[in-house]
Amino acid sequence: MNLTLETKRLLIRPLELSDAEAMFAMDNNPNVHKYLWQQPTQEVSETIKIIEMVQKQYENNKIGRFATILKETGEFIGWTGIKFVNDHVENGNTNFYDYGYRLNEKFWNKGYATEASLAWLDYGFNQMKIEKMNAYTHSENGASNHILQKVGFQFMEDYPDKDGAIWKWWMMKNL
Template sequence: MNLKLETERLILRPLELSDVDDMFAMDSNPNVHIYLGNNPLKTKEESLGYLKNIQNQYKENGIGRFAMIKKESNEFIGWCGLKFITEEENNHSHFYEIGYRLKEEFWGKGYAYEAAKAWYEYAFNKLKVDTLYASAHIDNKGSRRILEKIGLQFKNEYIWDNRIPCVWYASK
């Protein structure tokens, strides 16, 4: 995968197996998982498995989550990107979803919005998707604000995985 996007402050590049330490640092933090089912990762092997899964998505679907690298310091701050979802979620399947996750110390600085906006534009201008979807925990006001700010519209509430109350957004 040789795609790379840039924003004012970020480089968005494919995730690499060498990102395992940063991914584990992010996903082992319980605060990062408050709205993700409260199940932080316990081992680096779990992070490595996640990275391998993402790399497989690059091969199968030509897209996936990308590392967010802060230009100023070349620091890994999280991931953002598009994912082609084949399984059913909220009565939809085979759709493009936008998502993001950041290390806690980078919350509230506009990075998730900046990256999500770049991916939103990529989805419509380069991939020519008809509709872009996203979901967030019903109580995750920060994430919901980002989704609305990039141009997605609230559609409905639903329960993800039979346990997590979520909201569903779509581009139209």
């Protein structure tokens, strides 16, 4: 995949196998998984499989989650991006564009998720010409819910997952 996005502080590029160690460090942190089914990654081999799966999504869907790098230091701070969801049903939906992000805990509360989100929404609506984008967050994840609202997503409804946890369904339309 040949796409790179750039913001004032961030470089956003396709995930590479060389990101595995830094991504594993993020996904091994229980705090990062507090609102993500509480299952931190246990082995770097799991992370490698995830990166390979995302790379397949690039091939099949021409989009996916991207490594998000702090320009100033070159550090991998997490992943951000648009994913075409066609591998499962979420809140009764499949075959939709989903916006999401996950950042390493040491990069929380610095505005990086908002900065990346604005870049991705611009790309998705103006370059990809997506008509409607969705996002979903755990209902208790106040920070992520705030970010989605701040960048323009509209809250649509709460819904339960298969385990009974309540999630929030968000949507933004291309105007």
